[in-house]
């Protein structure tokens with residue numbers, strides 16, 4: 093695809109997308125541009141992925157058709173100020189900053205700019221991400237299709253109203269961290285029961301992937317759980333321990349707290 097992609101901020105999420113694109117089917121490394129304040133980081137990205145690196149954010153804007161903003165929310169305002177003169181209304185800006193609303197981006201860049209807001213997750217690195225998307229009314233249908241097609245190379249794209257972004261952030265944005273913690277904890281249990289760490293991790297990971305696949309195929313998790321749980325067996329012993337310790341509520345609370353924090357960040361940004 094003959095589209096140049098830029099990333100402003102070359103941290104964890106930018107790298108995840110770059111890896112997804114470089115291993116994907118649409119974008120050549122020579123079409124990817126990235127800037128970061130850290131020169132060592134740029135060297136690393138250039139050497140690892142064979143992409144173009146730039147020491148200024150403006151230089152990325154001048155070399156891109158679609159500009160991803162992949163800096164932390166608290167850095168966004170300064171970055172938007174820095175690039176606004178270089179941006180043209182023909183370019184598409186894609187922001188992934190948690191809690192940063194489109195109207196705040198328009199406030200700095202002007203409402204003639206084409207703006208897409210996404211909430212991706214780190215799984216884009218292996219092209220299995222979930223990417224929630226919304227946009228302002230400046231995008232033409234074909235531009236929106238192009239953005240969606242490109243993002244689809246890194247995972248599943250779901251169009252979501254902007255008011256639901258805090259909830260999406262709590263579930264699929266932060267979600268991988270909740271699952272990584274769960275994998276680690278279950279593997280610890282395996283090690284405690286005598287398994288070598290590597291074997292425990294392998295067993296847990298395969299179990300989680302397969303379980304997710306069964307639910308994805310349309311079976312209800314509760315029904316599946318009951319099929320595993322024999323009367324007076326091992327599973328009910330483990331499930332009772334989880335219920336006794338409030339594990340189910342802990343997960344609900346984790347999502348609720350992540351949701352609240354995302355709203356707090358949005359409110360702080362509204363006041364800027």
Ligand SMILES: NC(=O)C1=CN([C@@H]2O[C@H](COP(=O)(O)OP(=O)(O)OC[C@H]3O[C@@H](n4cnc5c(N)ncnc54)[C@H](OP(=O)(O)O)[C@@H]3O)[C@@H](O)[C@H]2O)C=CC1
Nearest residue numbers: 101102103104105128129162163164165188189190212214
């Ligand atoms: N990590 C995740 O799983 C997800 C993150 N997001 C969002 O993605 C965005 C990026 O997050 P993440 O990649 O984790 O953050 P990182 O801190 O890993 O990446 C941000 C990068 O931008 C660099 N940077 C800081 N200031 C500037 C600047 N003025 N110009 C250019 N680059 C700069 C940082 O350098 P330095 O570290 O030296 O400051 C860092 O390398 C955030 O807005 C976050 O909300 C959304 C979904 C998931």
Ligand SMILES: O=C(O)[C@@H]1CCC=N1
Nearest residue numbers: 190261264265266267
């Ligand atoms: O922790 C965060 O704030 C970001 C947003 C979603 C995942 N990481």
